[in-house]
Amino acid sequence: MTFVLELVREALRNLGRHKLRSFLTALGIIFGVASVLSMISTGEGARRAIMSQIQQLGIRNIILNARKPPDEGKAQTQGTSFRLTYGLTFHDRDQIDETLPMIEKVLPVHDLDQWIWFGSRRIEAKVRGVTPDYFEHLQLVPWLGRALTPLDQADRARVCVVRSELLRQAHYVGDPLKLDLKVGTQFFRVVGVLPDAEFQSPNRLALGIDERALEVYVPYQTVIDRFGLQVTIRRAGSRESSEVELHQIVCVVDSEEDVLPAARGVQAILERFHEKKDYEVTVPLELLESRRKTQRVFDIVLPIVAGVSLLVGGIGILNIMLASITERTREIGIRRALGATGLDITWQFLVETVTLSGIGGLLGVGLGVAGVHVLRAFTQWEAVITPGSIALSFGTSCLTGVIFGLYPARQAAAMEPIRALRHE
Amino acid sequence: MHAPRPGGPIAELRGIGKSYGTARNPLPVLADVDLDISSGEYLAIIGPSGSGKSTLLNILGCLDVPTWGSYRIEGDDVARFDDVRLSHVRNTRIGFVFQSFHLVSHLTVLENVELPMFYARRPRGDRRRRCHELLDRVGLGPRLHHKPTELSGGERQRAAIARALANDPALILADEPTGNLDTATSGEIMSMFGELHRAGATLVVITHDPGIAAQAPRRVAMRDGRVESDSGAAA
Numbered sequence: 001m002t003f004v005l006e007l008v009r010e011a012l013r014n015l016g017r018h019k020l021r022s023f024l025t026a027l028g029i030i031f032g033v034a035s036v037l038s039m040i041s042t043g044e045g046a047r048r049a050i051m052s053q054i055q056q057l058g059i060r061n062i063i064l065n066a067r068k069p070p071d072e073g074k075a076q077t078q079g080t081s082f083r084l085t086y087g088l089t090f091h092d093r094d095q096i097d098e099t100l101p102m103i104e105k106v107l108p109v110h111d112l113d114q115w116i117w118f119g120s121r122r123i124e125a126k127v128r129g130v131t132p133d134y135f136e137h138l139q140l141v142p143w144l145g146r147a148l149t150p151l152d153q154a155d156r157a158r159v160c161v162v163r164s165e166l167l168r169q170a171h172y173v174g175d176p177l178k179l180d181l182k183v184g185t186q187f188f189r190v191v192g193v194l195p196d197a198e199f200q201s202p203n204r205l206a207l208g209i210d211e212r213a214l215e216v217y218v219p220y221q222t223v224i225d226r227f228g229l230q231v232t233i234r235r236a237g238s239r240e241s242s243e244v245e246l247h248q249i250v251c252v253v254d255s256e257e258d259v260l261p262a263a264r265g266v267q268a269i270l271e272r273f274h275e276k277k278d279y280e281v282t283v284p285l286e287l288l289e290s291r292r293k294t295q296r297v298f299d300i301v302l303p304i305v306a307g308v309s310l311l312v313g314g315i316g317i318l319n320i321m322l323a324s325i326t327e328r329t330r331e332i333g334i335r336r337a338l339g340a341t342g343l344d345i346t347w348q349f350l351v352e353t354v355t356l357s358g359i360g361g362l363l364g365v366g367l368g369v370a371g372v373h374v375l376r377a378f379t380q381w382e383a384v385i386t387p388g389s390i391a392l393s394f395g396t397s398c399l400t401g402v403i404f405g406l407y408p409a410r411q412a413a414a415m416e417p418i419r420a421l422r423h424e
Numbered sequence: 425m426h427a428p429r430p431g432g433p434i435a436e437l438r439g440i441g442k443s444y445g446t447a448r449n450p451l452p453v454l455a456d457v458d459l460d461i462s463s464g465e466y467l468a469i470i471g472p473s474g475s476g477k478s479t480l481l482n483i484l485g486c487l488d489v490p491t492w493g494s495y496r497i498e499g500d501d502v503a504r505f506d507d508v509r510l511s512h513v514r515n516t517r518i519g520f521v522f523q524s525f526h527l528v529s530h531l532t533v534l535e536n537v538e539l540p541m542f543y544a545r546r547p548r549g550d551r552r553r554r555c556h557e558l559l560d561r562v563g564l565g566p567r568l569h570h571k572p573t574e575l576s577g578g579e580r581q582r583a584a585i586a587r588a589l590a591n592d593p594a595l596i597l598a599d600e601p602t603g604n605l606d607t608a609t610s611g612e613i614m615s616m617f618g619e620l621h622r623a624g625a626t627l628v629v630i631t632h633d634p635g636i637a638a639q640a641p642r643r644v645a646m647r648d649g650r651v652e653s654d655s656g657a658a659a
Contacts, residue, residue, distance in 0.1 A: 014530070334526045340515075
């Protein structure tokens, strides 16, 4: 062991003798390791972001959203008034609840587009009428106050839970729990504040999550009672009114295995009762599966790219070490004459190569970490550096040193002592 | 300290032959050399270039193996040894002094002297102590941390001698040790060999210079790969 340590010290001095050459040789490894590390980190970051979003949607949930049918509207806006009815219905909810035994709960949601008033300032928000268990199944945990309760529901209480983002946008500085929020023309007492939606990345859209973070949650019954189902928008010369019974239905399935069959059942029910496709089905579990497939592609491509870049770096090292051995033939001869065995010589050059690639690996890790920080500062990407990814990229650099150092070291050891000694 | 019994055999060569080239086209350089070197002997091998004296030195120093014949060092038949065991013999029983010094140029004098002990796996502190002792003995104490290129030829050869003595070898082999030195420095080096001889070391010096050879009590003349004459062991 001390023998190897002394060889490392010797190697460091030797590399120090040709600083520029050593640095240039290590450059391939440096860039290789840096790119490996940043690739792993961005991949890992993206994976975690998606996973966490999917988890937030609930792995046992099937989420149905109302969608305005795309072909409607245009043809009929000519008239002075018309009424558009679309979306999910109370009937859908009851059908799903009664027909599919594996569905444990059906949570109805009715949304309102209302202005939230702060004095004379108004902020557009999505007011969601939800049942109390909505909070539990969509992992909405207030960090201030409480969630909505069955009592609120029964009382049709005028209470609400808001996102902290809303208070920030309104520049509200008082105690949030003493605030009476003016929604349209009605007042609601704030009883809880939810943290900001965790990931604001572009992935939210891809996952069918509404990109608006400004949600105000109020008891479902209160919304239905106080605002009704009909929404009227007045424009110059025309009145447009639409009626949507339910904007969202969250079906909670009893176990993970039943999610996919349940989703097929839900789809069948909806297809039967809806003429037009005015709804959308999101199955977080399916998203998870498809993400895993994409991840698998990444898992194959990454090692190939990493392998190629380290291969290039390794060949650079191989090249320099072969040149160095020719240059140091006489030294090898001297060492052999003084009693170094072939194995001693192999060790010496192998340690030198591994030291070089190890230093390259360390610098590469540094560059990679810096690169990831720069990336995070200038883009929306969630890049995560884990100790495992650092160990992996550093480890591969050392392994590259061993692989590409072995051949030159063996060449050095195979030299005949007298020939090496007489070499000019 | 290695202390072979004075007068006991160190090296015994019997019918040593060396041939380069292929089996069909042999190129013999040594033929049937018999030579005995006893402990404490100081002998010079002399001969014109091409006489086979360098090849003989390589074989004596276990840098090369004979094509035929037997060679015993302190009783061990090294002609049959593999590369690892030959390395071990070179390390512990042989000390080399070369014409062109053969110091590793990027190592300091101290580190060069340390090398044989490094390969003998002696601990660092022990090595350092021995180095200081040896370098003081050859008068290089103050130049310990100099690189060989910062030394004169004579100093380099003295460093090489210190290195040759590091592991207390049974046999010190010098190949034209004064070949690259001026007359005055040659004298210094040769008197150092004289001292070593008086201290009981076994020395073999190869030279083509009769003046250098004359300083050794025993002289072996080589010609065409054979021992032409041997003044015999001085009693």
